[in-house]
Amino acid sequence: MVQKIQLEHHYDYILSSDVSEDLAHFKTIFDNCIDIKFREFVIHGARKGALVFLSGLVNIQTIDFEIMKPLVESDERLFQDSGSGFNDDSMKHLIENRLLFSSQLSWFDEFSDVVEHILSGNVAFLIDGLKQVLIINAKHWDKRAVDEPATEAVIRGPREGFQETISTNISLIRRRLKTPQLKMEDMIAGRLSNTQIVITYLDGIVDKKLVDEVKKRIGKIKIDAILESGYVEELIEDNSFSLFPQVLITERPDRVVGNLLEGKVGIIIDNTPFVIIVPGTFFQLLQSPEDYYQRYFIASAIRMLRFFAVLFSLLLPSLYIALTTYHQEMIPTMLLISIAASRETVPFPAFIEALVMEIAFESLREAGVRLPRPVGQAVSIVGGLVIGQAAVEAGIVSSPLVIVVSMTGIASFIFPSFQLGLAFRLLRFPMMVAAATFGLYGILMMLLLLLIHMLRLHSFGVPYLTPMAPLRISGLKDVIIRANWPKQSSHAEELKSQRYHNPFKRLRQRQNR
């Protein structure tokens, strides 16, 4: 940031018609940049010209054979044809129409614009006598191939996932929606990174106010660099103090398109495969795109399973603590005797026991994520089998608790959204504290608190628990169950009806405060 301020006066430079003067300025700006290349030449002996580009971001082949070659080799007659009245306009015309074989050409007057284009990988073509600079697109850099998304695998469904190049990502979406209604708007954020952000939506389906709000919030972003969509998410979400993710993050183009069809807005960010979809609601975070590809009976059953998983992963250890330390009468006698018998040798209170095991499990999981894949498997074997088995046999933890912890672990892997899973993983611990201090009463209180919080959450004007609260009966066709397609009305209509009269009223009030 400091650097940029020092360079500020160079940006004020007004392009001259003299190539060498301009070049000198470029050289000052790109001082000590080894990847900047200046190539001066004479356009077939007629005029001086120069190319400025960053060597790592352009296709050298293109520059050599499609820009340099025609310019240097060009037939002398071309210039003679124009006669003595060879002026700037005819020069432009000549270059655009007779010399360069590039489809993406544009002229710029501003020095700062030209610098930006050079930085994003375009080639600047300076021509003696012309004040304007021609920008030629010859972008090319090494990129990952379109690959299967690692975080959102499906059994049935497209295997394409986004990757780090925004143009590829845009093409992946466009290929699925061949309509001019699909709009893509360009924005730049990040003072130093100048990251390209593309806002995409379906015109005619989306609520225009939502698009404006998204643009407004992105426009307000003040940060040096955006390295991942998480930066943007945190800066544009309604309540950044909440544990719950309020936007949908996905690696799958089909999921983005599905959401655009529901009237949502996608935010594609350069250099990351994770696309943000707003507004994000709780129940949507519990859905997988595969729900729509599988038969709807099966999809509905799986969805219900997920709701159980949510409850399990949040409540199972705390229920164990509450029931065994406060409400022994609620456990069936035979089960109680079994639990009591296996707890007989355990020296810790149930809470400590559960806490230790939960922390151990979370550590194992975290270790497994960070380690290289082959080692990660070893960790899970050592952790799961050896520690679990040994701890039970040593009488440090009871075997019912190991069952509880592993069931909780399995349940927390069912979450289709990793972000939401993380929230519930964390919430489990306060829940356990509540259970250890107040039993079921504590669990109930914590659940109520959680519910109050979730009810107060909004994502871009849409209540977080839509369509459960506020209740929209018609919206329920796609929440707990997935009704078959003929039964589902237009999703966009649904989303519109879910919104308040003025979704951003609350927001403005908050800002005015």
Added chain:
Amino acid sequence: MRKQLTIFLSLSVFMYMITGCWSRIELNDIAIVTAASLDLVDDQKIQLGVQVMKTKMTKGTAGKGDSSEDTTLIFSEQGDSVMDAYRKIQKKIPRNLIFSHNRIVIIGEKLARSGITPIIEFFSRYRDVRGNSYLLTTKGKAYDLLNVGPNFEKFSAEEIREEQKARVIDSATIRDFAFRLLELGIEPITSQLQIIPAGEKATEPSSSEKKNKNNELALALVGVAVYRKDRLVGWMNAQEAETLLWLRNKMKDSVITVMIPEENKLFGKLSVQLMKSKATIKSKIENDQVQFQVHLEMTGDLFENTTKLSTNSSNNLHTVQRLFEDEVEKRVRLTIQKSKKKFKTDIIGFGSKVHRQNNKVWNEKYADRWDEEFSNIKVNVTTKFTIIGTGRINDSLIWEEKEMKK
């Protein structure tokens, strides 16, 4: 808003801390009571016996507990009241007794004859105790029954509970007993539990033989104990107890056997399993005298037939059905007669029928003196028996097919 919430939350949290009543208790610090016995001993003291799970012995499949050892421990203490005795036991053991998993409460004969209201009172008031523990009465000392080891389950009380749940004979939980005690025109009963030899060779047990608790002894439900108000007045045998179930529409699983007497050349025995049994008791007032019409409708499946009777013909089936109708009627009459004449206690609840069906008459005439009136009531019994199945074979394999001739 946030401030208010914070205040509300901290208040609600601290409120529960200042009560000082923290019911948190680890599983390692509880002793699970599975059965309780109550006896009246000398000096009008109550002896409370509790059967407590020895949890470390029930490791289950891990096999760490020695299987030959007992899974339960028995403690007993005398006191002026149940609570007094309970506190005395509590002082003897290092763990907290919890009654919430108590299966059965056994009452000794002596205590039962002197009235068990104080017991019911305690078990209804003490909030740890469940109303659905079964109440049982035994001839002799109830404490001795706790010593009998289990044969199938982990502890003997569970076996009793399972037996009671099978509803082979009439039973009562503490809640049932209390309700029947309070209801007008019906007297309570409990099942009768006795120690019996499990096998043929087992000898009569003596109470001193506590250590010798192998599988030779078992607890069995042998009948019902009949109460008038809260006092034991007598016993009914298993068959009568079964009949009580029919009359109260609680029948679940019953077998009736009839015999064709030896004089008849078709002689043999027939057994049916009851599928359905519905009893209706109707009261009517005639000549200022209350009369009852008891009607039983039963359906059954023929399970055993050693007679020479072919079940192929519907004629024969009718005959058989009539035999069963007679048998059922006889048993119902006997049971009613016994409760009327021998115990003078309305355990079937004729009084409550009058109370419901002829409320006015009840209030005017019987409400205060049903006890006396009961032994004079007239009961008319009718039965209808239908056999709906005859099993996999038609005729008895033992005998040749022959028509029954009369």
